Amino acid sequence: MKGPLRVYVLAYLAFLYAPIALLPLFAFNNSTIIAFPLEAPTLRWFAELGHTPALGAALGNSLLIAVLASGFATLLALAAARAATGRTFPGRQGILAFLMLPLVLPEIVLAVSLLVVTVQVFGWPLSRWTIVAAHTLLALPFALAILRSAFDHLDPAIEEAAIDLGRTRFGAFSAVMLPVIWPGVLSALLVGFTISLDEFIVAFFLSGAEPTLPVYIWGLLRFPSRLPVVMALGTLLVLASLCLLVLAEILRRRSLARIGHRP
Amino acid sequence: MSMVVVSDVSKRLGGASVLDDVSLDIPEGTFFSLLGPSGSGKTTLLRTIAGFETLDRGRIEIDGAPMDGVPAHKRPTNMVFQSYAIFPHLTVAGNVGFGLKAQRIGPTEASARIEAALSMVGLDRLADRPAHALSGGQRQRVALARALILEPKVLLLDEPLSALDRQLREEMRGQLRQLQRRVGITFLLVTHDQEEALTLSDRIAVMFDGRIAQHGTPEEIYRRPATRQVAEFIGLMRFLQGVAGPSGIEIEGLGRAAPVAGASGPVSVGLRPETLTLLGPGETAPHMAEGKISDRAYYGDMSYYDVALEGAESALMVAMKNRRNGDVLAPGTAVRIGWEPDAMVVFPA
Numbered sequence: 001m002k003g004p005l006r007v008y009v010l011a012y013l014a015f016l017y018a019p020i021a022l023l024p025l026f027a028f029n030n031s032t033i034i035a036f037p038l039e040a041p042t043l044r045w046f047a048e049l050g051h052t053p054a055l056g057a058a059l060g061n062s063l064l065i066a067v068l069a070s071g072f073a074t075l076l077a078l079a080a081a082r083a084a085t086g087r088t089f090p091g092r093q094g095i096l097a098f099l100m101l102p103l104v105l106p107e108i109v110l111a112v113s114l115l116v117v118t119v120q121v122f123g124w125p126l127s128r129w130t131i132v133a134a135h136t137l138l139a140l141p142f143a144l145a146i147l148r149s150a151f152d153h154l155d156p157a158i159e160e161a162a163i164d165l166g167r168t169r170f171g172a173f174s175a176v177m178l179p180v181i182w183p184g185v186l187s188a189l190l191v192g193f194t195i196s197l198d199e200f201i202v203a204f205f206l207s208g209a210e211p212t213l214p215v216y217i218w219g220l221l222r223f224p225s226r227l228p229v230v231m232a233l234g235t236l237l238v239l240a241s242l243c244l245l246v247l248a249e250i251l252r253r254r255s256l257a258r259i260g261h262r263p
Numbered sequence: 264m265s266m267v268v269v270s271d272v273s274k275r276l277g278g279a280s281v282l283d284d285v286s287l288d289i290p291e292g293t294f295f296s297l298l299g300p301s302g303s304g305k306t307t308l309l310r311t312i313a314g315f316e317t318l319d320r321g322r323i324e325i326d327g328a329p330m331d332g333v334p335a336h337k338r339p340t341n342m343v344f345q346s347y348a349i350f351p352h353l354t355v356a357g358n359v360g361f362g363l364k365a366q367r368i369g370p371t372e373a374s375a376r377i378e379a380a381l382s383m384v385g386l387d388r389l390a391d392r393p394a395h396a397l398s399g400g401q402r403q404r405v406a407l408a409r410a411l412i413l414e415p416k417v418l419l420l421d422e423p424l425s426a427l428d429r430q431l432r433e434e435m436r437g438q439l440r441q442l443q444r445r446v447g448i449t450f451l452l453v454t455h456d457q458e459e460a461l462t463l464s465d466r467i468a469v470m471f472d473g474r475i476a477q478h479g480t481p482e483e484i485y486r487r488p489a490t491r492q493v494a495e496f497i498g499l500m501r502f503l504q505g506v507a508g509p510s511g512i513e514i515e516g517l518g519r520a521a522p523v524a525g526a527s528g529p530v531s532v533g534l535r536p537e538t539l540t541l542l543g544p545g546e547t548a549p550h551m552a553e554g555k556i557s558d559r560a561y562y563g564d565m566s567y568y569d570v571a572l573e574g575a576e577s578a579l580m581v582a583m584k585n586r587r588n589g590d591v592l593a594p595g596t597a598v599r600i601g602w603e604p605d606a607m608v609v610f611p612a
Contacts (some may be wrong), residue, residue, distance in 0.1 A: 162350075180350075207606055
């Protein structure tokens with residue numbers, strides 16, 4: 001890359017990521033007003049985070065929901081991807097398209113209809129569990145797409161080879177297929193986790209008295225004096241995401257290397 | 264004694280008949296090949312014996328025991344898959360010992376058997392190598408060791424050499440034959456490669472369109488093909504048109520040949536290139552024809568000549584050894600061809 005192309009790429013990246021760079025800048029700035037020029041550096045806003053029990057509760061909710069929703073979505077997608085691999089049955093295409101539907105539905109429509117179904121039709125109280133169910137639905141198409149591609153790269157004969165060597169169908173799946181598609185399972189879990197963690201609209205509609213982190217942050221924004229705290233929180237979240245990303249990549253490379261793929 | 268008996272097996276898939284009333288008897292301890300073009304049903308037959316495909320009609324017995332309702336993982340067969348189906352997440356030893364786990368064999372006995380199986384295929388040094396790091400030939404040996412370690416009654420091989428390059432294929436072919444002799448297990452090989460079937464097998468069944476067209480030793484199948492389809496599939500054969508009657512066969516433009524039992528009406532007379540000789544001046548043979556070389560293929564040790572016959576529509580192919588300089592004839596040369604009566608194979612046209 002040289003000349004104008006290089007300038008273009010740098011500008012592109014700066015435009016994408018500069019807003020995120022502002023986050024830590026104001027998180028360490030000793031002023032309640034988010035504006036230049038900067039005041040003295042401070043850790044005050046981070047300290048204040050520690051004194052906000054509601055924040056801890058929201059973070060706990062978010063993590064619990066993200067873990068459960070990504071786990072359920074991955075399990076369901078694993079079953080669906082397995083069923084759709086290497087065989088045809090009536091309605092196969094239709095079922096797969098139906099499972100991918102949440103990907104293209106506007107989230108606001110999904111959120112409203114889920115609210116109606118939960119409260120009006122079934123009369124369930126809103127809680128973390130309703131969000132787990134909704135986020136499972138949202139993460140499912142992503143997990144399914146990832147796992148279908150993992151199954152597509154699998155030599156279908158290895159399942160028959162395991163059966164031929166004395167395993168049952170289930171034994172062959174757990175002893176041979178699962179270890180080989182494991183990088184895909186990890187990716188599906190991670191993507192589901194991330195989707196659930198930063199999902200706002202559906203969580204906002206379904207959260208009731210147990211807000212997730214994004215819903216809690218949205219609540220904070222109504223108080224201008226709390227804005228630097230949000231910045232501090234955002235800084236920590238960016239750091240956590242980076243760590244998660246690196247960890248996931250390490251795990252993925254390691255499990256790919258085990259089955260002989262170059263990362 | 265028969266190891267595998269296939270009786271009247273039929274199978275339809277999506278309206279098409281994949282196996283059509285197939286019966287087969289595979290003697291114990293033989294190297295048996297199913298030979299046929301793709302789509303002939305040979306792989307399906309192998310997979311029904313392994314238990315991976317169900318059959319619509321008929322029955323399969325292995326070592327006297329009926330296989331109806333016996334699932335694949337309980338059958339006394341093991342298979343070498345076309346792709347070898349190596350488990351990429353295990354080591355070589357892990358792959359080879361995989362089947363022992365399902366049989367609840369203790370670790371001491373297991374490691375001894377793994378070692379024996381690996382040395383049988385010459386992979387003892389690679390036991391701890393990850394399986395995904397193996398070459399094609401090594402994968403094939405792992406697949407063989409993995410299947411043979413369970414001492415199956417029948418080893419099923421689905422095109423086991425087709426994934427290898429030519430040189431390795433020929434080397435592995437020899438090793439496969441030796442291996443079968445050594446372990447004495449019945450081998451059932453599926454192949455579309457006639458050379459592979461001829462060199463490896465004790466017996467061959469040739470399949471077309473879900474049926475067995477012929478079944479016999481390699482020599483029987485090569486020398487006396489039962490149908491013209493078999494004759495065209497195996498080796499090279501050229502055909503002359505003729506009419507068979509009680510007094511003999513009138514071959515187009517060439518005169519009369521001795522009568523053949525059961526042949527009457529229009530027939531094709533098949534001749535293989537190596538059964539024909541180019542006659543020198545004054546030489547004679549029981550059957551002779553004159554013609555002109557229309558084309559030549561030079562193989563170094565051999566030359567194959569297409570000869571257009573005088574007074575006939577058909578052309579013959581003659582194979583000649585190139586023994587000394589000047590043996591190779593140029594296209595356009597006039598030649599006389601001779602052959603023995605038993606070189607001719609007669610099919611109804």
